[in-house]
Amino acid sequence: MVLGLGYNAMLVMVGAGLLGIAAGVTGTFLFLRKRALVGDAIAHATLPGIGLAFLLMVALGGDGRNLAVLLIGAAVTAALGLLCVHWISTKTRLSEDTAIGAVLSVFFGFGVMLLTVIQNVPSGRQAGLDGLLLGATAGMLYADAVLIAVGGAVALAASLALSRPMTMVAFDAGFAGISGVNVVRIDLATMGLVLMVTVVGLKIVGLILIVALLIIPPVAARFWTDHAMRVAILAGTMGGVSGVVGAGLSATAPDLPTGPIIVLVAFAAFLISLIMAPDRGVLAAWFRHRRFERRVHLRQGLLALGQGQPIYERFTLRLLQKAGLVRADGVATDRGVGAALDALRDEARWAIMRADPGFDTLVNRHDGLSPIDTLLTADQIAEIDTRLNGATP
Amino acid sequence: MSGQVFVALSLTPLLIGVLAAIACAVPGNFLLLRRQALIGDAISHVVLPGIVVAFLVTGRVSAWPMMLGAAAAAVVAVVLIEVIRRLGRIEPGAAMGVIFTAMFAGGVLLLEQSDTSNVHLDVEHALMGNLESLIWLDALGWTSLLDPRALAGLPPELTRLAVVTALVAVLTWLFWRPLKITTFDEGFAHGVGLPNTVIGLGLVILSAVAAVAAFDAVGSIIVIAMFICPPAAARLMTNRLETQVALSVLLAALSAILGYIFAGFGPLWLGFDNSVSAAGMIATVSGLMLLAAAIVGPHRRQT
Incomplete structure (x- = not known):
């Protein structure tokens, strides 16, 4: 079955698997630091960047479809959104969840407005930017599939390299600081990883659901063990399996959208963990x-x-x-x-x-x-x- | 612009936008103070599966079954979040993230699987709404406001939202004291015998009803933005709950009006000939108001 899917679909499956592992590992540290929903704000804040990158490319005479440039634009506004969350929650008396909600809705609203602008640009209608909302892997270009596979691999390598200091900060920021870990820098690095996972995941899972890959596998893995590194490894495994199985399933039929299928496979893993896990399970x-x-x-x-x-x-x-x-x-x-x-x-x-x-x-x-x-x-x-x-x- | 064109094309979308903004902003104040601000976000995601299931059960796009389905989905989501939070001892943010993403994914999948090609039901519509299309074709001018036959042609969304906004206002007024006490001092509320859990759940259900009614007309972006931005901006400007709620209503109405006007006419002023999404513009305006409050609001710092 898998071999019948074609080369692009195979690449997408590899990319989704790598992305799932990277998201599971990164999400674990976000979850242990009790900041799971920051990922949601980052994900929604990518939309205006995508729109602006498209408009910029059109203004410079291109057709605006270069995925790499769109993703760079996404990363820029996502970083801006992250800064806003940080600024609101530290400089004003509003709590972090309020900051997350405000950034999420305002950036997304602004992005939607840009999308309506783009629809009036001559080449805008066929740009396929809507596909980035919920992920669209059907008819993906070969270069895009390679970009996603490579992006997933880089995100995974970075999250593995940083997992040691990230564990220390997630558990006891004070102790990590005394032990010589630069807490602020590690927090920033974690957020950078989340940003990277989000941006790579845009094309496969879409910006509305990418946060699920950062949250569901770690929460599911937490049921099985109390050991941080094992949670990370297990979450990475669950995320990777969800990515591969989900992308594979969705390639078998036309009306199985990739993002939602991957999320639902991960949710099934969560349900199994919730019920069956020893000690913490129901x-x-x-x-x-x-x-x-x-x-x-x-x-x-x-x-x-x-x-x-x-x-x-x-x-x-x-x-x-x-x-x-x-x-x-x-x-x-x-x-x-x-x-x-x-x-x-x-x-x-x-x-x-x-x-x-x-x-x-x-x-x-x-x-x-x-x-x-x-x-x-x-x-x-x-x-x-x-x-x-x-x-x- | 003549009165006739304004009443027929702009009056009803404006009113609907203002009502939706107010209906969401009022409960948003209490959610914000109870540190449940993201409940609005969760509700607006799970509304989609509720609507799709209602459509699959009834087989047609009609408002009341869909609103019931959406409200039921919101309640199911809130209960599920609470259940897995208790069972798994998971922090509320993560529990919320698990449930709303999974339910939204289920909704999208159902939508793709079911044959909805001949009806107007898609994810983008759910996200962005279609405020601009809620026009009043029967109106011939201001006099139509007194003409029962023309009034019968008002968009049904307007009537529904007016009812829901009135409901939100009346319930908030009736339960003002219990809401205020349970929000600020749980211990004292417990001491004087107020059922904290019931009031909390009631608030969430009321928010869900407001979100669903508003969602039906204006899409989920405005719903999330209005739950959070106007109350948050008002919170940075005052320390009194009464003033905060009043200010948030004012800011919500103002963002709806300004957003609608900028979306419709802003591009024309800048020399373009197409309008942009009103929903997106309203959310953007409310964000700018929050930004202004965060920079100059008299009570922006921790006191």
């Missing part, structure tokens, strides 16, 4: 909750048995019965009596420990359901037991 959390619930019921049931109280709670009875601790009529088996006495003793020991400030860390760390002999040494238990016996002579 399924894992549900199982953990059920396990805890069982332990509490079992413990309360045993305590009730030990104190000779009747148990009415059906779920508790069923659990006890399944564990062979009570008979069907609710009377404790021999093993049940033993377990109940153990539970009572554990509970008394926990009570002593809770009253003793020396055990604070241990008590705070545990839920009070674990058997004491799995937590303390025999000596410590013996000491608690003497206090226990002393308290009730």
Whole structure:
């Protein structure tokens, strides 16, 4: 199937894959720095640059279709937009998200206005600038495909080279500063990378959705691990796979737009992570909750048995019965009596420990359901037991 | 320009622009102060899948089902953002980014897959609106404002927006105190028994309704710009909420009027013979106002 797509489509797939990896890695640092949506402002701020570059090329006598020049124009206004976000959020009392929203809407609005100007320029109608809104890879020129593949490779190389200092800044800017990392410069470099990814992605994903490639893979990867470099690697992998699969899928049929397909593939990876990830995933959390619930019921049931109280709670009875601790009529088996006495003793020991400030860390760390002999040494238990016996002579 | 041409061609787009700007700017003030400014951005993206689904269900382009679909999509998005924020312990900005881009991508895909070639429904229209085309053909001049037959020919967008703007104004007035208290002092609001979550969600739903009504007429650019720029500019000019809201309404109306005029006549003044997108120009004007406020606003610094 892939081989049947033709040389350009192959190049686009390679470009989309490289772009996806670069976006995933770069986006990780943006996400860890809690500035994910800055990418959205940068992306929307490319539109006026594209329009101005086109008008400039036409004014100089060209036909305005040179992708490289359009992308340079995009980068210039995107950088200007980034500066505006920075200026508004540091020099005025408006928050960063307000600055992002303002820059995003105003630059985009200005860009749309330029597009209507361009539509009235004689060669403007066929310029295909609309394709940069949502990405359009169908009928792409060979030179453009090469430009995207090379751009993706450069963005990827730069993000890998900078990943070490970017991790330090993302986690603890103060510590990074003391360790000799120039925080301001690294933040700027991160933003520069975001800008590069955005500009390279314009033709494939389009400026409205490119931010998704910067946000979704890192958020999905964050579910699987707490280790920053692993988040970056995983996000890069997810981004790369989304890019290749999405670009490949969209090349198979005419009405499958590339950008949205890539974004939806990435979103599928996010959904899988949200549900399946160990520890942070939804399924894992549900199982953990059920396990805890069982332990509490079992413990309360045993305590009730030990104190000779009747148990009415059906779920508790069923659990006890399944564990062979009570008979069907609710009377404790021999093993049940033993377990109940153990539970009572554990509970008394926990009570002593809770009253003793020396055990604070241990008590705070545990839920009070674990058997004491799995937590303390025999000596410590013996000491608690003497206090226990002393308290009730 | 004669009264007849003005009333027929410019009066209704101007009014629609002003109403849309005001309907978005008023809730925008509270979103801004609650640090939820980008909710407007998220809502205006997810409106697209809502409209497309409504179109696929009903099979035609009619306003009310589409507005319902869009409002439903906005509520779904807000709930989803909250759900994944809690489940994944993700910061709100990133959670928002995941949901609105995915829903927008879904909307574009549905649009491309469905047969909408014979109806006027495309992504560009959704982004840019078509303010200029909302003209009042039945008008013969100022006297038409008193003529019931001509009034029946008013663009339906105008009526819908007037209703929604009135709704926004009335609700803001009714809930002024709870809104103000929950916005500025969550702890105190909790102490006096105000349901903070309900008020917050109500604000988001009201914003969604305003965004959808405005979106239908003027496209999503103006919606995002009006949610943020006029309130942000007003915030830099005053410390009183009452003054801020009043100023933001004024600035919103002013950007709509100036933007419309510049878009229609600006190019003519400069010697070109075609007008430019009014939606884009309105957003640009509001941005320039914010820039001016950021440079000279009396309360631009942190106090």
